[in-house]
Amino acid sequence: xxxxxxxxxxxxxxxxxxxxxxxxxxxxxxxxxxxxxxxxxxxxxxxxxxxxxxxxxxxxxxxxxxxxxxxxxxxxxxxxxxxxxxxxxxxxxxxxxxxxxxxxxxxxxxxxxxxxxxxxxxxxxxxxxxxxxxxxxxxxxxxxxxxxxxxxxxxxxxxxxxxxxxxxxxxxxxxxxxxxxxxxxxxxxxxxxxxxxxxxxxxxxxxxxxxxxxxxxxxxxxxxxxxxxxxxxxxxxxxxxxxxxxxxxxxxxxxxxxxxxxxxxxxxxxxxxxxxxxxxxxxxxxxxxxxxxxxxxxxxxxxxxxxxxxxxxxxxxxxxxxxxxxxxxxxxxxxxxxxxxxxxxxxxxxxxxxxxxxxxxxxxxxxxxxxxxxxxxxxxxxxxxxxxxxxxxxxxxxxxxxxxxxxxxxxxxxxxxxxxxxxxxxxxxxxxxxxxxxxxxxxxxxxxxxxxxxxxxxxxxxxxxxxxxxxxxxxxxxxxxxxxxxxxxxxxxxxxxxxxxxxxxxxxxxxxxxxxxxxxxxxxxxxxxxxxxxxxxxxxxxxxxxxxxxxxxxxxxxxxxxxxxxxxxx
Amino acid sequence: xxxxxxxxxxxxxxxxxxxxxxxxxxxxxxxxxxxxxxxxxxxxxxxxxxxxxxxxxxxxxxxxxxxxxxxxxxxxxxxxxxxxxxxxxxxxxxxxxxxxxxxxxxxxxxxxxxxxxxxxxxxxxxxxxxxxxxxxxxxxxxxxxxxxxxxxxxxxxxxxxxxxxxxxxxxxxxxxxxxxxxxxxxxxxxxxxxxxxxxxxxxxxxxxxxxxxxxxxxxxxxxxxxxxxxxxxxxxxxxxxxxxxxxxxxxxxxxxxxxxxxxxxxxxxxxxxxxxxxxxxxxxxxxxxx
Numbered sequence: 001x002x003x004x005x006x007x008x009x010x011x012x013x014x015x016x017x018x019x020x021x022x023x024x025x026x027x028x029x030x031x032x033x034x035x036x037x038x039x040x041x042x043x044x045x046x047x048x049x050x051x052x053x054x055x056x057x058x059x060x061x062x063x064x065x066x067x068x069x070x071x072x073x074x075x076x077x078x079x080x081x082x083x084x085x086x087x088x089x090x091x092x093x094x095x096x097x098x099x100x101x102x103x104x105x106x107x108x109x110x111x112x113x114x115x116x117x118x119x120x121x122x123x124x125x126x127x128x129x130x131x132x133x134x135x136x137x138x139x140x141x142x143x144x145x146x147x148x149x150x151x152x153x154x155x156x157x158x159x160x161x162x163x164x165x166x167x168x169x170x171x172x173x174x175x176x177x178x179x180x181x182x183x184x185x186x187x188x189x190x191x192x193x194x195x196x197x198x199x200x201x202x203x204x205x206x207x208x209x210x211x212x213x214x215x216x217x218x219x220x221x222x223x224x225x226x227x228x229x230x231x232x233x234x235x236x237x238x239x240x241x242x243x244x245x246x247x248x249x250x251x252x253x254x255x256x257x258x259x260x261x262x263x264x265x266x267x268x269x270x271x272x273x274x275x276x277x278x279x280x281x282x283x284x285x286x287x288x289x290x291x292x293x294x295x296x297x298x299x300x301x302x303x304x305x306x307x308x309x310x311x312x313x314x315x316x317x318x319x320x321x322x323x324x325x326x327x328x329x330x331x332x333x334x335x336x337x338x339x340x341x342x343x344x345x346x347x348x349x350x351x352x353x354x355x356x357x358x359x360x361x362x363x364x365x366x367x368x369x370x371x372x373x374x375x376x377x378x379x380x381x382x383x384x385x386x387x388x389x390x391x392x393x394x395x396x397x398x399x400x401x402x403x404x405x406x407x408x409x410x411x412x413x414x415x416x417x418x419x420x421x422x423x424x425x426x427x428x429x430x431x432x433x434x435x436x437x438x439x440x441x442x443x444x445x446x447x448x449x450x451x452x453x454x455x456x457x458x459x460x461x462x463x464x465x466x467x468x469x470x471x472x473x474x475x476x477x478x479x480x481x482x483x484x485x486x487x488x489x490x491x492x493x494x495x496x497x498x499x500x501x502x503x504x505x506x507x508x509x510x511x512x513x514x515x516x517x518x519x520x521x522x523x524x525x526x527x528x529x530x531x532x533x534x535x536x537x538x539x540x541x542x543x544x545x546x547x548x549x550x551x552x553x554x555x556x557x558x559x560x561x562x563x564x565x566x567x568x569x570x
Numbered sequence: 571x572x573x574x575x576x577x578x579x580x581x582x583x584x585x586x587x588x589x590x591x592x593x594x595x596x597x598x599x600x601x602x603x604x605x606x607x608x609x610x611x612x613x614x615x616x617x618x619x620x621x622x623x624x625x626x627x628x629x630x631x632x633x634x635x636x637x638x639x640x641x642x643x644x645x646x647x648x649x650x651x652x653x654x655x656x657x658x659x660x661x662x663x664x665x666x667x668x669x670x671x672x673x674x675x676x677x678x679x680x681x682x683x684x685x686x687x688x689x690x691x692x693x694x695x696x697x698x699x700x701x702x703x704x705x706x707x708x709x710x711x712x713x714x715x716x717x718x719x720x721x722x723x724x725x726x727x728x729x730x731x732x733x734x735x736x737x738x739x740x741x742x743x744x745x746x747x748x749x750x751x752x753x754x755x756x757x758x759x760x761x762x763x764x765x766x767x768x769x770x771x772x773x774x775x776x777x778x779x780x781x782x783x784x785x786x787x788x789x790x791x792x793x794x795x796x797x798x799x800x801x802x803x804x805x806x807x808x809x810x811x812x813x814x815x816x817x818x819x820x821x822x823x824x825x826x827x828x829x830x831x832x833x834x835x836x837x838x839x840x841x842x843x844x845x846x847x848x849x850x851x852x853x854x855x856x857x858x859x860x
Binding site for chain 1: 615618619620622639640641643644646648650652653654655656657658659667668669670671672673674675676679680682683686687690713716718720721
């Protein structure tokens with residue numbers, strides 16, 4: 001009998017798992033999923049109502065919502081490019097010159113990536129499972145430790161739903177060889193699924209709605225509102241799968257299998273053919289064809305070098321003015337390179353959607369001023385994204401030159417170190433500012449559309465100037481310092497998460513002093529920004545934070561690996 | 571002239587990469603020849619201000635390249651052995667970027683410089699192509715184009731032809747020969763002997779971090795005149811030859827071994843015919859000596 005671990009399928013599967021483990025996305029996803037579970041457990045709807053967080057009804061009720069929130073985006077990110085990556089690295093021909101069939105290759109790629117995706121998603125149930133042994137005021141836990149319901153319901157409610165979605169994204173990425181299309185589909189997931197529900201499912205009888213709902217959001221509808229049950233009854237509920245749910249899951253598995261079969265049939269090993277350019281119809285005798293092959297750009301094999309004289313150019317002398325012009329040049333390139341980062345296509349829209357969701361979908365209470373309430377909401381929601389984007393993209397910008405091996409070319413140019421460092425720092429800052437402006441504009445438009453007047457621009461400006469912009473500067477400076485000091489991007493991410501997590505834990509325990517809270521997290525209210533003593537305190541704090549940012553930038557400059565002057569010789 | 575005095579470098583791993591390197595490099599094309607791991611790239615990196623030596627000095631036109639890094643970079647053009655470009659930029663954008671970093675700020679001047687460079691390296695037709703899609707030869711030509719920005723007084727070219735096909739290599743040789751200015755120093759580091767023999771008016775041989783010879787290629791060939799012999803022998807015959815004279819190289823040919831030996835005074839055997847020495851013979855002779 002063939003050892004399954006010695007098959008071609010397992011070789012492709014294993015390699016795909018290892019490749020995915022070297023990406024950041026699975027770890028970020030696992031971290032977010034674990035954090036999400038923690039929030040559901042300690043701060044969710046069960047708290048204070050006697051509903052046990054390890055009861056079967058709670059687990060089965062939470063999982064469809066969990067499957068719906070943010071996970072589809074990660075599914076798109078992880079399933080978009082398993083095959084594209086091989087073709088981009090030009091390793092495809094090497095693989096296909098071995099006795100590996102298309103089916104084995106595609107299935108190995110698909111299940112390798114899906115396995116990593118599922119492991120990341122499982123962080124949610126694993127965290128909930130572990131939390132059975134912890135207690136918190138207001139959180140009820142049944143004495144009897146549950147094991148099977150967590151994993152059984154996770155498999156049924158999350159894994160099968162995402163298997164269909166993963167197959168779909170994998171198919172689009174593999175057949176189009178363009179990951180950006182998949183990311184765009186990931187971003188469009190919510191409008192599409194909401195439209196599908198409103199315009200299609202809502203018109204069907206209940207049983208059909210339940211059968212054709214891919215994420216099982218309507219599964220509990222038939223049994224009435226479980227929230228009206230007493231806590232005791234809720235905690236004793238045993239969840240069973242009815243025939244409609246089983247049919248739903250079977251249909252989803254069939255759809256996934258159908259999609260994968262289609263990928264197998266349409267997948268070609270060769271590069272997709274070039275786009276055909278149609279000719280214009282004119283009176284030329286040569287226009288009998290309706291299409292032509294694009295001209296191949298041959299470079300003539302002539303060994304003669306043309307004696308093109310190089311013009312004499314003025315090279316700027318060293319000085320501040322010349323260095324500033326070099327900084328502008330480097331900044332323009334850095335910004336362009338940041339914009340071409342594929343992850344930005346997902347992260348910025350996600351950040352915009354999640355930061356503005358609250359003001360768009362919920363009623364905003366404007367006790368004093370609606371504008372103040374709107375901008376305060378988005379400022380709170382933006383904190384996490386500002387931290388994430390600053391750390392991640394500063395790390396990427398500082399690492400990029402090394403990854404692309406362009407460092408020796410750039411470092412041998414007559415440019416001061418501050419040009420190299422500041423261009424990356426400012427480019428990241430511009431991306432964060434772009435996020436802040438987009439979110440601010442959406443909040444303003446939402447306020448106008450909801451008729452929550454009067455509109456006060458000064459309220460937005462106050463929060464942006466006093467809170468958000470200094471925070472963005474500080475975060476980028478701190479991320480740059482960490483990256484320069486630790487030299488390794490992943491070490492930087494780990495250190496940043498550790499420091500950030502530790503500080504937020506301290507704040508949540510009540511140790512929230514302005515001295516060690518550079519983002520003023522939970523230390524300001526809009527009223528503080530108006531005038532008086534509180535404003536002067538906030539102004540002092542902001543000056544303090546900007547000075548720290550300046551010191552961090554100076555230290556980053558000092559510890560930067562590239563030397564401009566004679567360094568200590570050993 | 572580039573003057574290197576007592577340069578030493580030991581890496582943290584304990585590898586002694588350079589041992590008391592002393593070299594005078596006159597204007598023109600200078601070849602630094604040595605096997606892989608000889609210390610060529612370490613020396614090039616130090617000259618390109620990317621690596622700090624443990625001791626020693628490097629001077630060029632009254633500038634200390636070790637301590638006055640910014641001034642050194644002003645006069646430097648560098649094409650490293652391994653390098654990359656931003657794949658999402660076009661050839662034109664890449665050259666504009668490096669020209670701006672070099673200090674060519676006037677747009678009109680920069681445009682004419684970039685156009686001339688692209689023409690010089692035969693990349694005008696690919697000027698708007700993204701660099702990510704370039705072949706090895708095209709990348710190498712774009713690399714030399716960026717190194718030529720600002721008319722560098724010191725052009726360092728580290729293993730430029732490694733991995734290129736014969737046609738690209740010939741093209742690159744011509745390009746290098748045409749581009750260096752009379753007054754500038756071009757330092758070509760390579761392990762390919764023909765690169766040096768085709769291009770350089772002076773050369774040095776480096777081995778295990780030490781300079782073991784420094785002379786003009788013509789002088790090197792003169793040293794071996796009437797001393798190099800070639801024959802096609804069986805394996806058994808080779809052992810007998812080895813005991814009588816110094817074997818330079820051997821190569822399998824139709825089941826026999828084609829060997830070259832050095833024998834300054836007499837013909838090593840009846841099978842041998844005298845041949846014109848090459849730089850390769852000089853190199854092998856020297857390496858086996860050291």
